[in-house]
Amino acid sequence: MKALMSVAALMGAAGILLLAAMTVGIVPSNTVRLIEGYMPVQVIAELTLFVAGFTGLSYMMAAMGMPFPRFWQGILFWAFLLIYLKFRIYPPIPFSVRAMYGTISLVAIFMWVSANEEDWKKFKQPIMNVLDAKTGGAKALRIGYLVIIPILIGGFSYNAMVPKSEEPIELRTVHPAPPASTKVHGKTYTLQTSQNPYRVNPEGKYDQEYSNANIVEQGMGRLMKPNANPWDKDAQGYLKYVREGGEIFYQNCHFCHGDNLNGRGLHAFAFNPIPANFTDPGTIAQLQETFIFWRVSKGGIGLPNEGFPWASVMPPWEQHLTVDEIWKVVLFEYWHTGYYPRTWD
C-alpha cells in the first residue's frame, strides 16, 4: 500500500509541478499536449491521475507525521480545479461553463470534507479557531475578515451594477428546430420523411447501410475505405454522386467551411462565429440529412425565430444551386467527415 501511495505521491508532485510550469511558461505549454479528438477522455484521465496523485501526497505526508490540514486540502484542490479549467484546456472554456463546473466542484468538495463527522470537524476547525479568536493571530484574522469581506461584497456588487461597454453574452441556438417542411425550387419537402435521392446502392435504391459502409474512416486520418474512392474514374452510383458533391463543395463552400470541412476556410475568420465545424460530433452527426438540406437551401437569412441571434452569413444556396446539387453536397459532407446522418428507425 505504502509503495503504491509513494508512486501516486510522486506522480501528484510531478504533475502539479509540470502544470504550474506550463501555466507560467517555464516549460512550453504544449509539453503534454491535449490532442483534438481525444481531448474529452484525456481531460478526465488527467484529472483522475491528479486525484490519485494528491491522495498519495496526502497519505505520504500523514505517514511522515506532517498531515496536511483538511481545510487546506479542500481549498487548494478547488483552486487547482479552477486553474486547470482556465489554463490547461485549450481552446479556452467560456466563463459560463467554468462557473458551472467550479460550482459543482465546490459542492463536491463540501460533500467530501463533510462526509463524516471526523472529517467535518477537521475541516471546520480553522474556521472555528478564527471565529473563537482565542489567540492573537486568530483575533487579527477575525478583524481582517470583518473588514475585507464587506469590501469584497461591495466590490462585487459595484462591479455587477456598473454600466459596461462589453458586448453582451449571447445564447446562440446552434441547432434551431427546423420547420415541418420546406419549399425549394417550387417543391415542398417534408423534413421528417424526405430522403436524399443520391444515397443509393448499385441497384439505384435508397440504401443508407450501403452508403454508410462506403464513407471514410472516422478518426484522425479520415482514410478512405478500400475500393471506395469517389475520384476513381470508374466510380459509379453513390460514389460518383459523392464526387459530384465534392466538386460543388470545392467550387462554392470550402472558402468558408474549409477544405477539411472543419469550418476553417480561407474566409472563415472574417466571421464571428466562424462557420460550423462539420467534423465535430455535435454538428451534422446529430442531424437528419433533411435538416442540412434545409439549412443549405435557406442559408442564414432563412433561420427561424428560434435561431437567435441569427449570426450566420451563409447565403441561401437555393438561389445558386439546383436541388440535385444541394443533395449531392450534403452527401459529400457526410462522406468526407465519416459521420452517418441521423435516422429515426
Added chain:
Amino acid sequence: MGRVAGKKIFSIMALCAMVGLLLLPIAVSLPSLAMGADAPDAVKKEGEAKVEKGRDVYYKTEGIVVGAPAPKTVDGPRDYPRYNFESRVLLWFANQQHLYYGSFVLAVPIFCMVIEFMGVVTKDKAMAKRYDQLAYDFIKISLTAYSLTAILGGILIFTFLTLYPAFFGYLSGIFRPVMHIYALMFVAESGTLYIYYYGWDKMRDGFLKWIHLSMSVILNVIGTLLMFLANSWIGFMMSPAGVDEQGRYLGNIWHVIHTALWNPLNVHRILGNMAFGGGVVAAYAAYKFLASKTDEDRAHYDWMGYIAMALGVAFLIPLPFAGYWLMREVYAYRQQMGITLMGGLLAWLFIIQATMIGILFLSTNYYLWQALGRMRGAEKYQRYIKYLVFILCCGYLVFITPHTIVMTPAELKAMGGQQHPVLGNYGVMSAKNGGINVIITTTILSFVWYMRGNKVSTVSWSKFGNIFMGVFFACAYVNIIWLAIYGYYIPANVRVGLSVPQVATTLSCLFFMFPLNAAMMKGAKQMGAIEWGKISVRSQYALIMLATAFTWMMGLMGYIRSSVRLFWHVNEIMRDNSPWAYTHTVGFAANMISFNVLFFWVSILFVFWLGSLGMKKAPVEAKAGVPGGAPQPAGGH
C-alpha cells in the same frame, strides 16, 4: 365463529361494492363512448350525401366527422377575456399548484400500500405496528392535501373557463366522455379514500386487515387511472390524434386518448409522482426531526425520513430512463419538437433540468454517507467516500455540459467557433447517457455500502462474493464509459439504441447486486445497532434539498413540456392567437417556477401543521408508532 364469518362476508361484500363503484363510471359513460357510433346514424337520417369523412392526423385512418373544427381564435374579449394581467401566468400558477398536490395525493397512497403491506407480512409484531403507524401517518398527511387538490382543481377549471373559453370549449367538446368518467372516478377515489382512512382502526387485525390492504390497491388503481385520463388531455395538446387537419373529431375516442406521447407520459408521471411524494414526506420527516425535542422523536423521524427517501429514490432511479423514452418518442413524433426541446430554444432549460437531476442524486448519496455515521462499524466504508465523490462529480460535469453555450462574442472568437473540442463532445447525448448512468450506478453502490455498513458477512463464500461484487461494479463502469465513447463512432440510430445496454448495465447492478448483497448479509455479524436519531443534521438538510429539487424540477419539466408547443394550443391544430403566444425568457420562467415552488412549500407547511394538530389529539395511538430502543428496522436492510 359465526360472527367472524359474518364479518368476512360483510367485508368481501364491501370490497365488491367498492370494485362496483370503481366500474360504475365506466358503465355510466358507455353511451357517451358510443357517441361516435350514434353520430353516423344521425347523419344518415339527413341523407347519405351529407356524410363527411376526414383523415386522422396521426393514425391516418378515415373516420366520419362528428365534431366541429378547432376554433380560429382572435385576440379579443370573446376568445381571450382577461384581467389586466397575463392570463397565461395565472393559468400556469393554478395548473402547477394543482399538479403538485395531485402528484402528492396520488403518490402517498402508493407508499401507504407498500408500507402497510410490509407491516402485514413482517413477523416481528413491534415492527409491524411501526409500519402500520407510519402508513397511517402518511395517509393522514395526504387527506388534508386531498381536499386542497380538489379545491385547486376547481380553481384550475374556472381559470380555464373564464380566461380561455374558446380553447377549453374545444377541448371539452372532444373529451366530453373522458371528462365525465374523470369526474365520476374522482367520486370513487374520494369514497375509497375516506373508507380507507376512517376504517383503519376497525380493520386493524386479521382478515379485515387484508381487506383494508386490498382497498389501498383499489384506491391506487383509481388514482392511477385518473392520472392517465388527465394525461390524455396534455398528450392530445402535444401530439393530437383522432381528429382531422381542421381539428374535427372523427368519432374514435380511443384514438384521441391514445396519442403518440400518452404512454411515455403515463410512465414518466407515475415514476415522477412517486419520487416527488417520497421527497415531500422525507422533507416532512426532516423538518420534524430538526424540530424534535426528545431522542425518541428524533429516532422516529429519522427512521421515517429514511423510509420515505428510500421509496422516493427507488422510483427516482428508473425516472431518467422513462424520460429518455419520452424524449425518444417526442423525436419520433416530430423531429422539430425534439430539437426545440434538446438542441434549440429550450435547450438551456434542459441543462437546468440536468443540474437538478444531479442535485437529486448528489443529495441522495450525501444522505446515505451521513447515514453511515449512525452505524457502528461503518467507518471502513467512510474513508472511500472521496472516490465516490470524484466519480459522481465527473459524471455530473459531463451530464450538465451545455450544447448551446452562453458566451460573449469575444469568448466565441477565442474558442475559434461554436464547437469546442471538449465541451462539444460532452454536450451531446452519447456522453450524457454515460454521465447519468455513472451517477446512478454510484448511487446504487452507495446503497450497497449503506446496507452492509454495520455488518460483516459470515457466509462461507463472503470473500468470493466481495470480489465478485467489486468486479461486477468495475465492469459496469467500464462498460458504461466505453459505450459512451463508442457512441461517437456509429450511426445515430444505433447510438440511440446504445442507451439500452447502458441502462441494462446500470439496472443489472441494481437487480443483481442488491439480492447478492442481501444473501451475503443473511445472518451477518452485527458490529453495532443502527442508532436511529444519531444522524447528523446535515443529512436532514440533504433531505430537504432533495424535496426542493424534486419540486423545482417538476415545475421546470411541466413548463418545458407545455412550452414546446410554442404558439399552439393544440399542436398544429389550434393556434394560440392571444398576445402571450411567445416563449418566456429563461429568467422569467425560472422566477415563476421558484414562485410556484415557494407557494407550494408554504402551503404544504400549513398541511403539515394541520396534521400535527391531529397528532396532538391522539397521543395514545401515536405512541404506538414511536420506535423504542432503536430495533433493527426491516426496511433498513
